[in-house]
Amino acid sequence: MKNYELTVLVHPDLEMNLEPATTKIKDLIEKNGGKITKEQNDGKKRLAYSIKGQDFAVYYYCEVALPADAPAKIESALNITDEVLRHLLVTVDERKLKAEAKQAARQAHAAEAEAETEEEK
Numbered sequence: 356m357k358n359y360e361l362t363v364l365v366h367p368d369l370e371m372n373l374e375p376a377t378t379k380i381k382d383l384i385e386k387n388g389g390k391i392t393k394e395q396n397d398g399k400k401r402l403a404y405s406i407k408g409q410d411f412a413v414y415y416y417c418e419v420a421l422p423a424d425a426p427a428k429i430e431s432a433l434n435i436t437d438e439v440l441r442h443l444l445v446t447v448d449e450r451k452l453k454a455e456a457k458q459a460a461r462q463a464h465a466a467e468a469e470a471e472t473e474e475e476k
Contacts, residue, residue, distance in 0.1 A: 356390070356420040358447040363433065364412035364440040370399050376438040377415060383432050384417075387425035393418040406440045418447070 365376050397414035426444055433442045
């Protein structure tokens with residue numbers, strides 16, 4: 356399975372009752388053999404330009420692991436879903452993740468070393 360990032364712009368009228376729309380997206384992912392590893396509701400934001408006559412949208416972001424044939428099925432289903440204004444499904448750059456993990460480890464190690472030198476004083 357490959358890792359993907361899915362960002363969905365949900366219709367702003369659904370802001371108060373977002374649960375059915377997010378459940379529909381989650382079910383779509385799981386039905387196609389995917390697994391959600393992280394999800395985040397970024398709330399209602401103003402769009403840079405109107406999409407389908409709407410100036411605002413609710414941003415819903417999730418990181419998913421999907422089998423090879425699932426992205427095409429998910430995208431085709433999201434294209435015809437009424438609640439979704441726009442969506443973007445992209446692969447996660449594995450090299451970038453590894454580099455970020457190394458950098459975080461270096462920073463943690465540097466912080467430990469700095470704490471030890473302060474304790475010695």
